[in-house]
Amino acid sequence: MTNASTMEPVAERPAASASTGAGLGLWLTLPAQLLVLFIALFPILMQVYISLTDWSPLDGIPWWRAHELWIGLLNYTDLMADSRFWGALWRTMFVMAVCVPVQFLLGLGLAVLFVDDFHGKRVLYSTLLVPMMVVPAVAGYMFFMLFQSGGPVNDLLSLFTSDPVRIAWLSDPDLALIAVMVADIWQWTPLMFLILLAGMISVPQDQQMAAILLGASWWRRFFTIVLPRMKSIIIIALAIRVIEIFKIFDTLFIMTGGGPGVATETISVYIYKVTQQELIWSYVAAIALAILIVLSVVSVFAIKRMQRGQGT
């Protein structure tokens, strides 16, 4: 029979790979590739450039002459010492550390319920997806209203207490963040659910049947067949939410405006304030780059895990 050295590469190999045509193809597409690269990278390169200056739109010089205000790494050293930035970063991390696991567990639980058929599944399914389709700004107003001291949330709580509850959710620095997180969980659990459900449905039915016939209980099947086979999709779902929460802004800004004080000021809100209210654009560029680096590290980590997941 054949041995390894007689392998016949079939479809995987592009037709022109080994031939002289490969070089020509590269040259022909080079201009287009450079253009794409430029479009993708230009905003980032501009940020890098601006972040090394003290440029602001109020200075009256165009951005390409920003080097006249060259300050080197000063913006970055300022950033290192900026306690408001670090506060916002840690607050964002905290929201992420609470919301992502909660959304994941809720989404997974719902996916488990919805993977089997039951009466009324379609209606319930559509209902569950509604929050995801609500415009975040509208969601912000909804939760702003819900969490008023005379609002429905307090009314609901009052049913369980003797005195009427009048918690000032949005103006109490200790509680405002909770309200914001509830809103995020409400709006984004459906996305998690949708992705996880898709992953769960794609777990081969016969593998689960085989496990049942081998006597595996529901829990054993869930942990040895379903979850391992969903590994890639779980990582994708988590990565999407982690990145999105880094950018959390609209709902939150409408509910609390980042306040009271800086109690709900996340990275995005902080950047917005620095840009719109203080107009220190070069400093914003530095913050943006710092965030980009953090997010890149997270994504690379997620992709690596995913590739390892697919290898099995």
Add this chain to the structure above:
Amino acid sequence: MSEIVLENLGKTFGDFTALADMNLTIANGEFMALLGPSGCGKSTTMNMIAGMLRPSTGAIRFNGRDIVDVPMAKRGVGFVFQNYAIFTHMSVRENLAYGPRAQGVAAAEITKRVQAFAELLQLETMLDRPAAGLSVNILQRLAIGRSAILEPAIFLLDEPLSNVDAAFRAVMRSELKSLQGQFGQTMVYVTHDQLEAMTMADRIAVMDHGKLLQVGTPLEIYNNPADAFVARFIGAPGMNILEGTLTRHADTVSAEVAGLGSVTLSPAMQGAAALQAAREVQIGFRPEQINAADQGLTMQVTFVERIGARTIVHMEQGASLAKAVLPADVPPPVAGDAWTFAVPDDAIRLFDPVTGRALGGRTH
């Protein structure tokens, strides 16, 4: 070890009857093939035995006990899926150990059993390899081993060879047959390939359109098909079936095919009560029982296929089609010529043109 009895078993999906009134006893340790084209009800039957489907009517008994209400995990049934359903995110060892672990067998005992089965199935050297990317015969062995390690009384196999290359199927067939010999379980094997059924099964149950048409040993079914469908389905090529009429001249009954000629019936058939009156019949005979002759039936040769040890002659006359199989050392007729051939009287089978059932009793 277990005897399986299917009693008036039926399954309907809405208006569609997938299986009707199936009665079959599968003996302890028997290799039974459920054979038929797709949609004949063979997989439905198997899935009901496994417990994946609930019968609409009838009973399934294992050793006399009705198991319709027993959940599939508790039936003691090993199942080999069409694509083997190997857990590809695990190693070979984890696949083998999956069942015993799920059933709470002690760790030391699991190690011992996995070792024993790995040796039996010649998987020792690859125990720690990931199951993804193994070759198809190893996957088959692993799929069987993964079920066999729980020592099920019954093994169900759902077309396990349908995704295997033609060249490799013969190897897989003999491997499967020898594995069954080693384990000695009752085996139910679903297939649409008559060759698989003929080479491996102790008995074959031929099905079509949700009905069981015939049960018997491979040779019983080959020699005395109870039905024209079975006659055509078994054999490669299947039995020739020509439309004809019975005629009686003095003491002999013969079957005549319009435009082709006539064949004489065997003495046993001559006496059969059903064949006394002149009537329409279907005349069946196996392609390999045809011999060139000076008189008999004459047909136009349309195509000649020489395949190694044999030659298949394709013939046509009016609306009638027939094939002959000749050994390679017999010179075949030439395409385009008329060819006259004879069929020995004991090779003739008759079928009712309306019901398709065999007429005139058995010959062998």
Add this chain to the structure above:
Amino acid sequence: MASIRFDNVSKSYGDVVAVDQVSFEVPDNAFFCFFGPPLSGKSTILKLILGLETPDSGEIFFDGQPMHDVSPPDRNVAMVFQNLALFPHMTALENVRFPLVERKIDAATITARVAEVTEKLHMAHILHKPPAQLSGGERQRVAIARALVRDPVAYLMDDPISALDARLREETRVELRRMQQDMAKTLIYVTHDQEEAMSVSDQMLILDAGRVRQIGAPHDLYDAPNSTYVASMLGAPAMNMAGTAEAAGALTHAPDLDRGAKTVGIRPEHLRVAQKAGPGRVTAIEPLGATTILSVEAAGVTWKAALRGQPKHDIGAAVELSVDAGGLHCFDALGNTLPAA
């Protein structure tokens, strides 16, 4: 209509030699089959013919014209893919018309050409259906019709009927063969199934690791293989192979046995089994109806004998083995066939 010739063609991918100094000629209007195990070079040869790959060395000719600088569309070779690649949103008729419509041929010609092909393939009753409503065999026919309407110089088919079930394959292969004869076209065919290959082809080319092992009519390759490799590729059950000493020990009557041979091969249908005391012992019986496959152990080798009909044998019984005259194939130490003594 074209003859296709390979002259010393080689093709490598990195260190892997996929096609190694291959020469052959496909005669005009032949049904020509490439046969070999997976990865033996079949697919690469098809790509070289189509022009999807360029040979590293050697030259390919169509009707004597070198093809090196001819682009794939200009070679006018039609391909029927393994997965058929029918357009699911079009009816069978639209699928068949597609290649002509794409070439902006006038409507009257298209209609005439499509009618001619679909009539030859007996597919009038399925023309209005989309592929999803067709059986496997019917889809096959649509794919072939779509290749035929282009009137190419040759067709290539890569294992086109392997997805069908056994019974349908037997019917379809005959249909393919008759179709090719009706259309009088060169057809180049690849399959994994030796029975299918022998059934359809005028000529077969047996490949082994990118090299040509033997070319010839199927029955010539079957009756007179030039090597143990070719001998074992064709025939089911495969040819029995044994060392000369074992064969001498197992066979009671073997006048043609060449003592100089290293290996001896006997086709199962040339092995005779006599029910009398001898060195053999029956170990397995497979009754297939038309034939009975007997496994006999003798001189440490398991021999398979294909007996006509349904002879009675018992497992464990002692038997005597002999060979039909001319049934012995003798091979040297390299596996090449020795000339008949």
